[in-house]
Amino acid sequence: MDAPITILCLASYFKGNAFLRACKEQGCRTILITKEKLRDEAWDWESIDEFFTMPELVKPDILYAVAYLARTRTIDRIIPLDDYDVETAAALREHLRTPGMGDTTARYFRDKLAMRVQARDSGIPVPNFVHVLNYDRLRAFMENTPPPWVFKPRSEAGSVGIKKVDSPEEIWRSLEELGDQQSFYLLEQFIPGPVHHVDAIVSEREVLFNIAHRYGRPPMDVFQTGGVFTTHTMDPSQPETQALFDLNRRVIQALGMVRGVTHAEFIWSEQDGRFYFLEAAARVGGANIDELIQAATGVNMWREWARIELAHLRGEPYTLPAHRQDFAGLILCLARQEHPDLSSYADPEVVWRLHKEHHAGLIVASPSLERVVELLAAYEARFREDFLAVLPPSDKPA
Incomplete structure (x- = not known):
């Protein structure tokens, strides 16, 4: 009898139960390594065969730990459940010579500088940018690119650590504070306009599924100043959506994704009417975007990611x-109440509610895009009145 396939999952944040369940349903043996502080989260224990915790999932400790496990276990695939685990999983694959995304490709999906250089060199439109490295080049960028600019850490997730700056003096002060850490940043042209995200399923370099959404306010604005976060599905038949799909395929090809799932963000410039690539991640979209996609399409991104990995492993x-x-719309905010009461949001289009302390959130779904947009607009005003709390921006995702 053949030994079961063993899947090792890394989770620096609590997420990915649907992936674990899909693996278990297909007869896999699953190992989960997560942080000690996440030990008591609501993991799907029936889908986990072995569970380990560490203070942090960082090198070299994680290399030693997984190599020790591999002495008595055959690990067939290593899967990062969070964006912060993508490079760690790649390093483990390289070390154990396990199939999957390696260090170079993982860097394109984690390092905001690497992905911009690769996209630009592949003819994909990106905002003007400069690596915070050579001061002459940095001065030239600020002289030739009008402010404001966006100051970004290269390897944080989403909008974490990003700030908008209006003058060279602000930049020099920031660099003085960063010291030797400043080369881990880039400075980018600020382009005003709505931000969109495209989530895709990729198998053997071919995009088999994609769906586009438009944020209500840019995530950076919500992260920096607080407020209500919204996003809704775009009409796939419209030219702007097709343009996003085409640009996303080019990004996936340029960054070298072979198989898995991606979450990419693009901005539509109010100045020239073009889409520009902002960033891409080799993971399921965060902020409950997986639930949003499932509400609109019935596709569970976590489950399909597991199915892709296992199909390849089995040669199928x-x-x-x-x-x-x-169409579906998602609305979220920090809440003043520990357990917000969403019972008054009773329209039949409400298909999902968030259950998380000091957070309010729900998803609406309908065959009508107009109805989704109408409900989100009404609910956003009510969320501000009923729930909204504002805290200073964190240096880590929630």
Whole structure:
């Protein structure tokens, strides 16, 4: 009898239960390594065969730990459940010579400088940028690119650590504070306009599924100043959505994704009417975007990621399941109440509610995009009145 496939998952944040369940349903043996502080989260224990914790999932400790496990276990695949685990998983694959994304490709999906250089060199439009390294080049950028600018850490997730700056003096002060850490940053042209995200399923370099959404306010604005976060599905038949799909395929090709899931963000410039690539991640979208996609299409991104990995491992073709093309909208905010009461949001289009302390959130879904947009607008005003709390921006994602 063949030994079961063993999947090792890394989780620096609590997420990915659907991935674990999908692996278990297909007869896999699953090992989860997470942080000690996440030990008591609501993990799907029935889908986990071995569970280990560490203070932090960082090198070299994680290399030693996994190599020790591999003395008595055959690890077939290593999967990062969070963005912060992508490079760690790649390093482990390189060290153990396990198939999957290696160090170079992982860098394109984690390092905001590396992904911009690769995209630009592949002819993909990106905002003007400069690596915070050579001061002459930095001065030239600030002289030739009008402020404001966006100051970004290269390897944080999402909008963490990003700030908008208006003058060279602010930049020099920031660099003085950063000291030797300043080369881990880049400075980028600020482009005003709505931000969009495209989530995709990729198998053997081919995009088999993609869906586009438009944020209500840019995530950086919500992260920096607080407020209500919204996003809603775009009409796939519209030219702007098709343009996003085409640009996203070019990004996936340029960054070297072979198989898995991606979450990419693009901004539409109010100045020239073009889409610009902002960033891409080799993971399921955060902030409950996985629930949003499932509400609109029936596709569970976590489950399909597991199916892709296992199909490749078994030498079988991956087939995308049948799915809908409805529309959905997501609304979230920090809440003043420990357990916000969402019972008054009772429209029949409400299909999901968030259960998390000091957070209010729900998803609406409908065959009508107009109805989704209408409900989000009404709910956003009510969320500000009923729940909204504002805290200073954190240096880590929630």
